Amino acid sequence: MKELLEMLSNASGVSGFEDEIRDLMMNQLEGHVDEMYVDNLGNLIAIKKGKSEGKKVMLAAHMDEIGLIVRYIDEKGFIKFSKLGGINDQMLLNHQVYIETSHGKVLGVIGSKPPHRMKQAEKKKVIEYENMFIDIGAASKEEAEERVSVGDPIIIKSDFAELNNDLIMGKAMDNRVGCAILLEVMKRSRTDATIYGVGTVQEEVGLKGAKTSAYSINPDMALALDVTISGDHPGIKEEEAPAKAGAGPCIILTDASGRGLITHPQVKELLISVALEENIPHQVEVSEGGTTDATAIHLTRAGIPTGVISPPSRYIHTPVSVVNVQDVENAVKLILAVLKKL
CATH class of the missing domain: 3.40.630.10 (Zn peptidases)
Structure with missing residues (x-):
């Protein structure tokens, strides 16, 4: 099993x-x-x-x-996304993801403004997914669009593993x-x-x-x-x-x-x-x-x-x-x- x-x-x-x-x-x-x-x-x-x-x-x-979907690619090649299913925004930040494309899987990471540049009031709030983005290492919109398309599904990357006492995680x-x-x-x-x-x-x-x-x-x-x-x-x-x-x-x-x-x-x-x-x-x-x-x-x-x-x-x-x-x-x-x- x-x-x-x-x-x-x-x-x-x-x-x-x-x-x-x-x-x-x-x-x-x-x-x-x-x-x-x-x-x-x-x-x-x-x-x-x-x-x-x-x-x-x-x-x-x-x-x-549950997962995500590519919604928009900005001029610098960063990807904005929408959610598919019930996901708490606080669960998303800084996770690795892979985007499923017609060319194969593209690895990325969910990012946002770093805490060092947040005002005190911002630090106390959950960052909403609209203020996050996915970084796939592209240098421009054109480069990103060669690898990823609007509408591509996004899967949060997490490896299966065994714990003690018959518990498994994934x-x-x-x-x-x-x-x-x-x-x-x-x-x-x-x-x-x-x-x-x-x-x-x-x-x-x-x-x-x-x-x-x-x-x-x-x-x-x-x-x-x-x-x-x-x-x-x-x-x-x-x-x-x-x-x-x-x-x-x-x-x-x-x-x-x-x-x-x-x-x-x-x-x-x-x-x-x-x-x-x-x-x-x-x-x-x-x-x-x-x-x-x-x-x-x-x-x-x-x-x-x-x-x-x-x-x-x-x-x-x-x-x-x-x-x-x-x-x-x-x-x-x-x-x-x-x-x-x-």
Whole structure:
């Protein structure tokens, strides 16, 4: 699992530019599914057929990661950018990035006015991304434009690494963790149901791929595979984010205070009862924060009973986050056990 997570984390795929991660997932699934295709929006849809009278189950993991995009190149060759997805400005400054271009990857660094030239009042404020730029070492606009174009996606550079106690760190754990779970379930599943493993696009900018793929598949049941906030570190109260890394994947009961998903009662009962029966470590969570592909899926057509399984992740939506590998493995075990019950 660590090797798979490393491969997925190191791959690039900001919202709207998921080609590399999609190709990687297709290679992983080759020979393990009955059918595989890419739809009009760019979603990867892999099908593992069950019995003709069996249920249709959709497993959705978004492939995209938060990132940036080239917006403007100034006369000196410095690059201004826009954000793709929810990124705190304070997380960006002085990080290395690489810009994906038609000629390959171009390395750069995010810069701003140095603190030595800031007034005292400026030093106390978070520098907004509009006041940052990317330095690729170009001497002029013309030189920069030979290497980079407006509209090129930008990935924050962060190397995968292992920590102690089954913890790993790297970029884009939101949501390469869900992608890893999806791949392993599709490889290992044995069930009467027909499983649709969907790598969705553009979740971070509006749950877009989930909307179109769920409409096309129209499953009897769906599970979104994502990550949730792990609050087991300084600076956050346990009551604000009680999920802990290493205590098992979270079964999400609601998110966004109910504005997103309120998990279907039968799906909730199924997930919790199977976890208890199989003695699989798990946590339950009522979330007031963000939401997942499940919000779009469960409102598709006449409504689709939907749930969410999310391993906890520290420092999500930053250039590097931390996940416990055992939580990821236990998420796979839980989904496989649920599929057998169907």
